[in-house]
Amino acid sequence: MTTHPPAPAVRVAGLHQRFGTAHGDVHALSGIDLDIAPGAFVSLIGPSGCGKSTLLRCIADLVQPTAGSVEVGGRSAHEARLAHHYGIAFQQAGLLEWRTVQRNVELPLELHGVGRRERAERARQLLGLVGLSDVARMRPSELSGGMQQRVAIARSLAEEPPLLLMDEPFGALDEMTRERLQAELLAIRARTGTTVVFVTHSISEAVFLSTQVVVMSARPGRVVRVVDVDLPDRAEATREDPAFFAAITDVREALRGGTARTPALGGEDR
Numbered sequence: 001m002t003t004h005p006p007a008p009a010v011r012v013a014g015l016h017q018r019f020g021t022a023h024g025d026v027h028a029l030s031g032i033d034l035d036i037a038p039g040a041f042v043s044l045i046g047p048s049g050c051g052k053s054t055l056l057r058c059i060a061d062l063v064q065p066t067a068g069s070v071e072v073g074g075r076s077a078h079e080a081r082l083a084h085h086y087g088i089a090f091q092q093a094g095l096l097e098w099r100t101v102q103r104n105v106e107l108p109l110e111l112h113g114v115g116r117r118e119r120a121e122r123a124r125q126l127l128g129l130v131g132l133s134d135v136a137r138m139r140p141s142e143l144s145g146g147m148q149q150r151v152a153i154a155r156s157l158a159e160e161p162p163l164l165l166m167d168e169p170f171g172a173l174d175e176m177t178r179e180r181l182q183a184e185l186l187a188i189r190a191r192t193g194t195t196v197v198f199v200t201h202s203i204s205e206a207v208f209l210s211t212q213v214v215v216m217s218a219r220p221g222r223v224v225r226v227v228d229v230d231l232p233d234r235a236e237a238t239r240e241d242p243a244f245f246a247a248i249t250d251v252r253e254a255l256r257g258g259t260a261r262t263p264a265l266g267g268e269d270r
């Protein structure tokens with residue numbers, strides 16, 4: 001009997017993305033092929049405007065690819081969205097102003113029919129995790145940008161979804177909060193086995209968090225290289241580990257247009 005390997009958590013094949021604008025066509029992504037294994041933590045990194053957010057939005061079924069296909073957990077991106085297969089935390093926090101902070105975090109649970117008491121308890125826990133217990137009754141507009149981002153992070157974690165799509169979720173946070181939430185995200189992933197696709201501009205953040213860093217070229221975005229990150233563990237001391245610095249150098253060289261060495265993950269130069 002043959003056993004089949006598990007379906008990738010995300011499979012992107014031959015993806016091209018063009019946007020028509022008043023100033024002509026923008027070619028955002030060109031020939032992206034990417035297989036993301038279940039449980040992987042994959043960061044997308046590349047120059048500003050290279051299409052990282054667009055790629056994430058294609059996976060989330062918020063943008064329809066011009067060509068190519070996206071599968072999430074073995075089904076179409078659209079089916080995955082309808083099934084609430086993933087949690088999202090994007091740059092624009094996307095919170096609902098008419099709901100309190102607490103009820104924003106409860107929203108995905110509410111949509112899934114979780115009872116009132118259970119979802120309130122879970123939201124309280126998550127707000128504690130992101131350090132926002134004392135603003136649970138406020139409205140999003142009463143919070144700073146960084147606080148709103150933390151609410152969005154708590155909301156994306158509410159269901160412990162099989163897949164988390166995060167677009168610079170820690171971008172607007174101070175260094176200490178950022179490091180604390182990085183550690184929390186790693187702990188959540190270790191506990192739940194969630195697959196994470198994470199957009200960041202920070203090489204060190206990408207390396208600290210990821211099992212693979214996907215390095216993209218300037219627009220139109222292509223996959224230049226996939227850097228496998230093999231660290232002994234992911235604790236605070238890891239930030240001083242020679243393996244950590246070596247991986248940072250690898251990513252930096254790839255960003256500078258280093259030669260393409262493409263291991264297992266499936267990105268290809270075209």
Ligand SMILES: Nc1ncnc2c1ncn2[C@@H]1O[C@H](COP(=O)(O)OP(=O)(O)OP(=O)(O)O)[C@@H](O)[C@H]1O
Nearest residue numbers: 019020021026028047048049050051052053054055
């Ligand atoms: N809806 C849209 N309509 C037209 N152009 C778009 C749209 N969305 C993105 N673009 C363009 O596609 C390109 C890629 O944008 P995207 O936001 O994906 O890049 P990015 O790598 O995430 O950028 P940054 O690192 O600056 O956040 C940019 O030139 C952007 O202007």
